[in-house]
Amino acid sequence: MVLVTGGTGLVGSHLLYFLLKKNEPVRAIHRKKSDIHSVKKVFALYTSEVDSLFNKIEWVEANITEIPALTVAFKGITKVYHCAAFITFNPSKYKILKKANIEGTANIVNLCLANNIEKLCYVSSVATLGNNLQNQLVTEETSWNPDEKNSVYAITKYGAEMEVWRGTQEGLNAVIINPGVILGFSPDGGGSGVIISLGASGIPYYPSGAMGIVDVQDVAKAMIDLMDSEITNEQFILVSENVTYKELLSKLALLFAKKPPTKKLSKKIMLFLSGMDWLSNKLFMTKRRLIKANVRSMFTLSFYDSSKIKNELGFQFIPIETTLERIAKETGKASN
Template sequence: MILVTGGTGLVGSHLLYFLVKENERVRAIHRENSDITSVKKVFALYTSEVDSLFNKIEWFQASITDIPALSVAFRDISKVYHCAAIISFDPSKYKILKKINVEGTANIVNLCLTQDVEKLCYVSSVATLGSNIDDQLISEESPWNPDEKNNVYAITKYAAEMEVWRGSQEGLKVVIVNPGVILGSGPKDGGSGVIISLAANGIPFYPFGAMGIVDVQDVAKAMVQLMDSEIHNEQFILVGENITYKSLLSKLAKLFGNKPPTIKLSKRIMLFVSGMDWLINLIFKTERKIIKANVKSMFAISLYDSNKIKNAINFHYTSTQQTLERIVKEKRKN
């Protein structure tokens, strides 16, 4: 049986579809307050037989920080896809990020070892990789620099990777995937969904940064192919295309029938706004909306080399245009 953590998230929900479609026996962990029926929204993107496929999943209530409950969830498990994580760039969230992303991953690794799990796939992020040096693309070999001002999300995801590599040293077969910005429709709007919504509303502004993007379907397919292969103790960047924010927003604007953005945002002004947001949060205890780390990423030029997975399993990415056309179509239906 296969165990999936984070099944109600963006990657996990699509992954569940691809697994049950192949008649795999799947158990998915969910938290007490999570809405498992929201996954049906993703299944409906693929098929009209939503309930029949959804009902193949064995849902199990457990947190990845609750070792007793997690131990029960691991019974009769042969493969594990660890997708669960908290995504936040807010420094005030560091403790919860560390507990879920690092300690939770350590728990998963430890149970994989004690329960003789055959293989573990961990969903990490390109945030754990180094930066562009001398105009070279960032690859799996680009070293993490602990001396840089890394954001709290990247720090905890990197520490989680170290837990996975520890497991590999203790005999567990592992693969790590490092997706770029993941594009796709999920159970909830968030992440890249914010970019889609901004484009749908015809935003006239754009930051001058560049990033690596990838279709959520490609992420799920790559994970399944890697787990079904003999490849282990390797990590793979998952980036279908390196693209500027302006280009991405312009492509989306055209598909939504809006004017492309023409006004370049000022990094200095955005950092000032972020500072004001911090001050308002300090005084009124409101939720942070513009984190400094988010602003920095909007203006960073981060370009990736994703050839390793193409060569390893003859993998082909969905074209960005095809991905965006599908997402816009799905957005309009909702």
């Protein structure tokens, strides 16, 4: 039986569908407050047999930071897909990030070792990779630079990777994927939903940065392909295309019959607003909405090379136009 953590999230929910589609017996863990039935919204995008497919999942209430419940969830498991993570770029949330992403992953690794799990697939991020000089493509060999202004999220995801590599030194077979910005419908409205909403709204402004993007379907399929392969103790960048924010927002605007953005944002002004946002939080306890790490990423040119998975698995990514057209339809379908 296969175990999936983070089954109600963006990656986990789509992964569950593709695992069930190939008739894999699946157990998924969920936190007490999570809505497992929200996964049906994702299944409905693929099939009309939503309930029959959903009912094949064995749901277990467990948090990756709670070892007793996790221990029960691991009984009879042969493979583990670790998708669960806490995502925020707010420095004040570092302790929560560390506990969930680093300690939680350490728990998963330790239980994999204790239960002789055949293979672990860990969902990391391109945020854990370093930046090459002169805008060269970032590869799996691009080293993490601790002296960079890394976000607290990136720091904890890198720490989680170290736990996985530690596990491989102790005999665990594992693969790590490093996806870029994942585009797709999320049952909780998170993930890339903010970017989709901005593009769909026809926002007139755009930042000057660039990023690597990937379809959530590609992420799920790559994970399954890697787990079914003989490849172990390797990591793979998952980026279908590198695009500027202007390009992505323009493509989305046109799909939603809106005007593409034409006004370039000022980095200095955005950093000033971020500072005011921080001050407001300290003085009046308002919610942080413009984290400095997010602002820096909006103005950073990040380009990634995903040729490794293409060469080793013959993997083919879904074209960005196909992804965005599908998301536009999914967004309309979900709102009806």
